[in-house]
Amino acid sequence: MRRPAGMFAINLMLMLAWCGSFGSFGPWTLLTGFVAGFAVLYLTRRVWGDPEPQYFRKTFAFLSFFGFYANALLQSSILIARQVLSPRITARPGVIAVPLEAERDLEIAALANLITLTPGTLSLDVSEDRSTLYVHAMFFDDPEVVLDDIKNNFERRLLEFLR
Amino acid sequence: MIELLVELVLVVLVLAGSGFALIAAIGVWRLPDSLMRMHASSKAGTLGGSLLFFAVAIGLGEFDPAVRALAGVAFLLFTTPIASHLIARATYLLGVPRDPSQVRDDLEGRYDLAARVCQAPPEAARAATSAASGGERPSTGAGGGAA
Numbered sequence: 001m002r003r004p005a006g007m008f009a010i011n012l013m014l015m016l017a018w019c020g021s022f023g024s025f026g027p028w029t030l031l032t033g034f035v036a037g038f039a040v041l042y043l044t045r046r047v048w049g050d051p052e053p054q055y056f057r058k059t060f061a062f063l064s065f066f067g068f069y070a071n072a073l074l075q076s077s078i079l080i081a082r083q084v085l086s087p088r089i090t091a092r093p094g095v096i097a098v099p100l101e102a103e104r105d106l107e108i109a110a111l112a113n114l115i116t117l118t119p120g121t122l123s124l125d126v127s128e129d130r131s132t133l134y135v136h137a138m139f140f141d142d143p144e145v146v147l148d149d150i151k152n153n154f155e156r157r158l159l160e161f162l163r
Numbered sequence: 164m165i166e167l168l169v170e171l172v173l174v175v176l177v178l179a180g181s182g183f184a185l186i187a188a189i190g191v192w193r194l195p196d197s198l199m200r201m202h203a204s205s206k207a208g209t210l211g212g213s214l215l216f217f218a219v220a221i222g223l224g225e226f227d228p229a230v231r232a233l234a235g236v237a238f239l240l241f242t243t244p245i246a247s248h249l250i251a252r253a254t255y256l257l258g259v260p261r262d263p264s265q266v267r268d269d270l271e272g273r274y275d276l277a278a279r280v281c282q283a284p285p286e287a288a289r290a291a292t293s294a295a296s297g298g299e300r301p302s303t304g305a306g307g308g309a310a
Binding site: 077 | 183186187189190193194195196198199201202203205206207209210211213226240241243244245247248251252255261262264265266267268269270271273274280281282283284
């Protein structure tokens with residue numbers, strides 16, 4: 001089993017080989033070379049010692065997370081836009097304590113920053129023992145929904161990609 | 164045909180981007196308290212800026228400006244949340260008055276304003292025993308610790 005960084009280096013070498021055989025190092029050749037290298041590595045993944053090595057799992061988790069995140073940013077902006085343009089401001093804001101599953105500093109920092117760009121939430125601070133993230137939520141009609149969204153959507157997906 | 168399609172995409176991106184930027188500005192003006200204003204400026208502002216960057220990347224049709232525009236999007240996504248998080252935290256620490264529509268404040272009374280640290284609610288605090296046993300994470304596969 002190779003480390004993801006090692007697999008990435010092999011992928012880059014395959015990309016350069018692809019570009020060399022095409023005799024061009026333009027943006028499109030580089031891109032297709034990387035994708036082709038990834039595909040070759042994926043098809044031969046058993047050779048690398050593990051049927052489902054981390055490298056592929058993490059790449060796929062990253063791509064799915066990216067799509068999910070872009071969608072969340074769009075949703076949150078639409079939510080804000082509706083509230084801002086409505087004749088009366090009906091938001092009921094509040095501060096909620098979110099128990100954290102993430103433990104490492106990197107995980108907590110990433111989660112806190114992501115939460116700020118998601119529907120109706122803004123991270124305020126992390127408790128001293130790093131067990132709780134305090135989040136300012138703008139639409140507090142149902143605290144359970146807010147909490148559930150952060151825990152099950154964001155934290156789970158982020159940890160899937162980081163761990 | 165393709166050119167028309169690209170033009171249409173560009174129009175949508177530019178209009179949506181500037182629209183969201185305008186909404187962010189209106190939100191900062193209309194929303195009742197500073198924490199809620201941070202919501203408008205951080206989310207709608209980021210999306211508006213990113214959409215305009217994408218429009219530049221597609222519209223110029225060259226490689227160098229496109230890479231720079233995409234780097235701009237990445238910088239927006241990385242820096243905006245940090246800035247708004249710091250401003251929101253400072254708002255809370257300074258005790259800036261909040262709108263009476265606020266329904267709940269879990270953080271109230273848990274902030275040590277002098278030391279600028281906050282405590283976890285008692286039921287969520289990480290006990291010493293659970294930290295010892297919870298130290299092992301879900302394994303990512305044999306030898307995963309090597310990374």
